[in-house]
Amino acid sequence: MMQPDKSLMTIDPSKRAQPLQDTPQRRAILKKLRSKPSVKGAVIALVLLLAVVLLAPFLSPQNPYDLGALDLMDGRLKPMSEAASGMTYWLGTDDQGRDMLSAILHGLRISLMVGLSAVVLATIIGSLVGLVAAYFGGWVDTVLMRIVDFILGFPTILVALVLLAILGRGVDKVVIAIVLVQWAHYARIMRGRALQERKKEYIEAAKNLGFPGWRIMTRHLLPNCMGPVMVFATIQIANAIVLEATLSFLGVGVPITEPSLGLLIANGFQYLMSGDYWISMFPGLALLALILSINLIGDRLREALDPRK
């Protein structure tokens, strides 16, 4: 009979079996296994955009808000035209004689500002609501979640439109409208995660130690639930930017004095038919670049944080 407790042999790593090498299908199969294109491109693009946006006042050849610097005679010039002052209008001018490049740089700034502030606010408000709902449960949870479901049942554009119809125009009002529309998403995500975490032992332990509710929520529960919320927030920045652009385009967003990319595009709409495409196209391309890089990064982030991996 064998001795069951005899010690196992340790195997010298150099004696491990080696894999076989090439077989006909191997190359084809390996190609499929290779991972997707890296996220480097998107990160570089985003960093560039951010740098440009922060440095906009210094980089733009012209201050698009200074009405005195504009020359109506320079209106609707093609890209690469020259101004009387010798400056090159790299991307052409709009109907007011505004240099498109400068306008786009400043517009990017506003778009990004609105997007970021709206998302930050919505995250804070939404996360709090979700946390409270999950922690207290019961009727608090039911009431809060009914409200959340209700808001989420409607398309964001409609709610935002109606809100702004009541509130009026202005950058701050746009931010408020976007926040009011978006916070519900965060509440739902946070609540879902917090419900899972709430059942875990470290929360039980904290409760048994007599910690007050607020403390448990903010110092114990919150940090562990931030993950999915942060990933969602990253993607929502792009959505917030598009929402602001759309609202501005429709004429209910930012005022003309601080044109965001959406408003710039709206301005150029009327000249599309006569073929002066650049007034609308370039702001649009800038917007697209911004959104795409944010979306791509958000996508990769989500994949990287996927708990299934």
Next chain:
Amino acid sequence: MTIPLLEVQDLQTVFHTEEGAWPAVSDIDIRLEAGEILGLVGESGSGKSVTGFSIFGMIDAPGEVTQGKVLFKGQDLRELSAESMRKLRGDRIAMIFQDPLMTLNPVLRIEEQMLEAIDAHQKLPKAQALQRCVEALAMVGIPAPEKRLRSYPHEFSGGMRQRVAIAIAMLNRPDLIICDEPTTALDVTIQGQILYRMQQICQAQGTALIWITHDLGVIAELADRVAVMYGGRIVETGTVAEVLDAPRHPYTQGLLNSLPAQATPGERLTQINGMAPSLSGRVPGCAFAPRCSRAIPRCVDEQPPVTTIPGRAFRCFVPLEAPAA
């Protein structure tokens, strides 16, 4: 001498990774006569399921069958076109999988899933095909088969679903059924019933079975012959009686010892020390060597060749003693 129903020669299947192509199973030789029941036994990772799928021709990337012949009634299945292989599957050779939950499509009725199995291979008038389905369901012990045909999979329990899967496999009276751990996910009483049914059906219709499992107890009840697998190779074969009474390979002995039925009440259950190696953790020699109490240095470096005696075979440099003649 008649050609065996199935003869597998020197089969090898690898899995491609970035580091190289790891052989999941190698040097597989199997011989199966018509109507015979072969048990393929091994723990998780031994390669038994891979063997089953390799014979059936359903190894997908990143896996690849790289070597060997699979002779079914004398014809090498590896040489067949995809379409010819498709025609064989479900008709002459069938397969049953482990998980009864997902084997059946949840949004289609049982009736449709059975009829399509017949329809893929022969054109029968619907009434006749339905009749065959009802008979198949009755044969596996499903009560009120005519009504049950219209049901959806989720209306059945796990055991019943597996019976349906067996019924489907038997619809076209195949010559061989490969069963990949079909009772592992079911509880013991159901398992017993299904084993009994399978045995009856196979005897009645002369169907050969390859029954893949990790449970020696099932093999003892059901199979005629057994092949024990470890580390991707078959380490011992023979009739069930011979192998279970007098194993030659230390691993087989270890398996037998660790059966709860063998244990003395009140004492700890016997275990085989260590764990089965992963694909990349194997040694060039006998895969069991690191855990074997009889191992000598040669076992680690060299792959033991097959020692064949009539009706038996094993791979070992230090086999257990043969029973006294």
Next chain:
Amino acid sequence: MIVYILRRMVQSFLVLLAVSLVVFMAVYAVGDPIELLVSAEASDADRLAMIKRLGLDLPVWLQYWSFLTRAFQGDLGTSFVHGIPAIELIVQRFPATFELVVVAIGLTCLIGIPLGLVAGLFNDKPLGRSLMGGSVLGFSLPNFWQGMMLILMFAVWLQWLPSSGRGDTVNVLGVPLSLFTADGWSHVMLPAINLALGNIALVLRLTATGVMEAKTQEYVKFARAKGISERRILTRHILRNILIPVVTVIGMEFGTLIAYSTITETVFAWPGMGKLLIDSIYKLDRPVVVAYVMLVTFIFVMINLLVDLAYAVLDPRVQLQEAQ
């Protein structure tokens, strides 16, 4: 099953009530209702008359009650700009929006699902991967800019299609529809494509991931083990499983499309409800805005209800759960 329907209907009714309350609060209690509902150009005498008529001098809860009763009778105020009841105005514009949305959904199904199938089946080949990558563009593009570029490309540069407006209409059962004329179709194509593109991308991805997941399911392997042909596996096994979520999404998107038509209608000067909304916001024609919100909410709630019911019919497992 009946219980389920009744329960959902009660829920829907409650939602409508809640919306009416919120709208009422927004219009009557938060803002200055007089300013919101009485045109700025009315004379003092007219104003007093309006105030009396609308009951704006009554306590708030009485006002809500009169608001509700009037709403039930279909009176949601009169448009300042057009002088006719707001509801009538919106209903007039409904067929145009409806046409647009229907064509957009048709395009979504005809293009999105087949492309999604291809992307899912060939997801390890360049074709599948480029389709999935391209679809990201579909919902990254801001809808209004996309519309403008479509106009630029097809109407200005290529001059294949008209750039704005609705085509000639034909009266069908008293309703003017443009889908029965060739001119109507040439006008509806660009706006419908614009409306549909985001959805096509969505449906494409949904179908593709559904197929990729279904491909690896055990029941597909088992079907292969039965010797079923690949074509039948695709059409009967995989498609049935993925159609359920796809249909649900399309149903839900119907409502969203009606909302997003505001943008498309503005860009393409399509005379539908959405354009009416934007114009009304501009011109401070608030009764129309209120009426629009109420009507669209109603449509949404109805659609959600229908989708839930359809889902219960399509997926047999849902019926079982509801019964338990």
